[in-house]
Amino acid sequence: QVQLVESGGGLVQAGGSLRLSCAASGRTFSSYAMGWFRQAPGKEREFVAAISWSGGSTYYADSVKGRFTISRDNAKNTVYLQMNSLKPEDTAVYYCAAAWALTSWSSGYDYWGQGTQVTVSS
Numbered sequence: 001q002v003q004l005v006e007s008g009g010g011l012v013q014a015g016g017s018l019r020l021s022c023a024a025s026g027r028t029f030s031s032y033a034m035g036w037f038r039q040a041p042g043k044e045r046e047f048v049a050a051i052s053w054s055g056g057s058t059y060y061a062d063s064v065k066g067r068f069t070i071s072r073d074n075a076k077n078t079v080y081l082q083m084n085s086l087k088p089e090d091t092a093v094y095y096c097a098a099a100w101a102l103t104s105w106s107s108g109y110d111y112w113g114q115g116t117q118v119t120v121s122s
Helices: none
Strands: 004-007 010-013 018-024 033-039 046-051 058-060 068-073 078-083 092-099 109-112 116-121
Touching: 004 092, 018 033, 018 092, 018 116, 033 068, 033 078, 046 068, 046 078, 058 068, 078 092
Parallel strands: 010 116
Antiparallel strands: 004 018, 018 078, 033 046, 033 092, 046 058, 068 078, 092 109, 092 116
């Protein structure tokens, strides 16, 4: 079993940057693909980015491509989401999740963190 804890959210002005972290417990972290999702008020949860167990493959939603970067450090059991050029529409609760295979489908993820709030002011 994997437990996930996100951190790094906060309030930032449009055009600014934030780096989210997701710390995982358990010795099998390096076996999982990891993903980031987000949910804005009144909207469904949506895929943001994902990374394979090795870090060799990444996948992004079109809305964040070129602005966000997902990475992982298996030695630290941590996955990151570097967010640059933030926009007000990026405002949401951001969740990290673990899956056995790289996918953008939320149903493919077995473990979820509790989320961290990101608010981008205009």
